[in-house]
């Protein structure tokens with residue numbers, strides 16, 4: 001077997017796939033039975049030639065792939081992969097560094113440290129924040145909230161690494177009504193259940209009603225704000241939450257899975273004003289930075305608490321003596337891990353500061369154009385389109401559900417729904433560098449056709 005030949009063959013499959021994005025339906029075409037038949041069967045007894053395995057795999061999965069990297073995929077909040085990041089990710093597999101310790105791969109470690117500084121600068125965070133490169137916002141919440149838990153309990157005289165949670169002073173966690181569900185799951189994994197949450201109501205866009213924040217003083221307290229509500233893109237008044245947290249000495253955590261990237265745009269930065277005053281932040285690389293899955297970050301303004309909550313040692317490990325040499329397992333709740341920094345580095349470097357601002361602003365302009373086209377044809381736009389999210393209803397919720405189903409079947413674009421104020425609504429999320437004005441117009445036309453409406457623009 002010739003490895004170079006194999007990699008060339010795979011590069012061709014990659015090129016073939018990318019070239020189909022313009023013409024293929026966005027939805028998958030094969031169902032579970034067809035895919036199980038194509039991929040299943042007994043485990044081979046004997047080795048199979050790798051080129052034959054890859055050829056068969058590429059053929060079998062083809063109809064089961066969703067064209068997620070297409071510029072006409074508007075479901076959930078899904079970025080594409082900018083070419084440099086995708087290519088760097090391919091090399092990451094080939095280099096196959098175990099990025100747990102500096103000793104396991106100095107380049108993988110240094111690239112994270114370089115990205116840490118670039119990201120802090122881009123996102124307007126304190127220059128000396130610590131970072132964990134994790135799988136996504138979910139694990140970023142776990143990491144950041146573990147640091148928060150450590151810090152607020154240490155302030156109350158409780159050593160959580162030593163004593164655990166049993167018998168600890170209770171932690172108050174104050175969250176907005178429209179927080180993302182991953183905040184709850186992170187807290188659950190950290191031993192803080194639903195009944196411990198103090199929930200602040202939200203306005204009609206999903207922003208926390210900061211006037212209804214409880215007093216955050218009187219014991220270990222964490223308050224979670226949000227930049228970018230998953231349906232509307234609305235951002236909490238982070239300045240007001242920062243004021244309340246600072247006054248009470250509470251820990252302020254920001255979920256900025258996609259919305260924090262507004263900070264990278266001079267035109268949109270005002271939406272996340274106050275974010276820079278938080279104690280910890282969550283954001284994703286695989287959403288708006290357009291790094292391939294899976295990739296996100298936890299940042300922390302208290303590196304000591306971060307490291308104390310997450311770090312690990314063992315006699316057989318080789319920890320760096322030089323402070324500049326980053327041992328990733330001290331920051332990331334994983335031991336052995338993929339060298340995620342390379343793809344992030346490639347995305348940041350290939351886009352540059354201007355390219356990232358442009359990507360964010362372009363996505364928002366596309367979202368506004370969607371809203372304009374659909375509104376003009378008679379759809380109801382339910383949100384203020386401040387960022388990259390559009391919430392749409394066609395008549396009532398049930399009709400909207402039907403329209404979504406027809407759009408998905410048609411295959412020109414892909415999007416899905418949500419319940420908003422008790423009724424179903426269509427969600428459109430624009431987060432992909434590939435999306436063009438033409439993609440938006442073609443997709444809006446397909447949506448209107450599915451709704452039996454005609455463009456009036």
Ligand SMILES: Cc1ncc(COP(=O)(O)O)c(C=O)c1O
Pocket residue numbers: 076077135136137138139180182228229230255256257258284296
């Ligand atoms: C506001 C917000 N927080 C957290 C998440 C979870 O992100 P991930 O899927 O990267 O864990 C999302 C996902 O859309 C989100 O929109």
